[in-house]
Amino acid sequence: MLAAVVWQDVVEKTVTGLGFELVDCERAQRGLLRVFIDRPAGAAGTISIDDCEAVTRQLQYVLEVEGVAYERLEVSSPGLDRPLKRAADFERFAGQEIELTLKQPLEGRKRYRGQLSAGVGAGFRVVFDAGKGEQALDFSLDEVREARLVPVIDFKKGRAKVAPAGSQVSAHGDEDGGRIQ
Secondary structure, three states: OOOHHHHHHHHHHHHHHOOOEEEEEEEOHHHEEEEEEEOOOOOOOOOOHHHHHHHHHHHHHHHHHHOOOOOEEEEEOOOOOOEOOOHHHHHHOOOOEEEEEEEEEEOOEEEEEEEEEEOOOOOEEEEEEOOOOEEEEEEOHHHEEEEEEOOEEEOHHHOOEEEOOOOOOEEEEEOOEEEOO
């Protein structure tokens, strides 16, 4: 079996080669390989079931050729609460509301929810209101345990409008061929 870095590189090269952004990939229990894709920054639209199916089919082929062992393959959008992992993610979603969890508490607190913006130097800032008026926390990526977008759902006029990360869809495949659930 290929080393972890190698199989992740294979997945990333395949996903980006198809014109998508790799948000995350992980191995889970019972041989499940999960891949989360999104449209690149600046691209219009959200991830569709057809997008997930196309990536699933290509990954099945490439992973077999590369000898990557897995039992099931799951390709989906990152969902409404899209994780922010790289500096490019934080830059792309500046101005959006996020939930941020730090690795170490700052003044007894690890969790923050507020508007993301550029910070000092190479860092970022979240502006929040903890009942004491507006406050700002500057942080670096090294200090972040987890960061996610806060979903924004608008049910006006009888239609659900989702922003900014798009709707969550999923295509599942296994070694016998793809199937959509």
